[in-house]
Amino acid sequence: MAGKLQFSLVAPEREVFSGHVDQVDAPGVEGDFGVLPDHAPFMTALREGPVTVFDGNTKRVFTVHGGFADVTPAGLTILAEQATEVVAG
Template identity: 65%
Template structure:
């Protein structure tokens, strides 16, 4: 039997997953990367995107992360995400409603608002989450 990789994904709210898997593919800021058991140690930052957990040749879980760090050690892979959700628990219609409400707020506050950049960043996050849900 092939070696398994210990994988843990943690957000400030909670631990979303911890267990033994075959392979994890994550959205690094320098490009997507994969980690198998016995991978060489490294640390990198993450961009918004989908973390795919594979068992055998099949994707067993899709988690959406909002930035963070990935740390590969001899003990396995740990992802510390700024925010993370299991895509199976997300509703695309609700994400669209959130986007619509946020767009209205952005337009009402205008570009001179002190919150404009943060609101635009939140909107970009929701757009990427919606795109991940459609794939």
């Protein structure tokens, strides 16, 4: 799927999210970062905070508690110690 980023958010008990999206913003230990399609590869540890997923006009927010983010040519994978979706109330 051209122009999209393959994103997977995985917690120990299950895959919380998987799909092609436009952008993902996440809380790195050295500061927040955003990932778009074709981003340069890198890996970083995560701190507690929101992971925001943008796809068209849709925005979903997940809270993560630690873990790692790995950006490769195939996409972004976040392996979180704990992850839950924030439900708008």
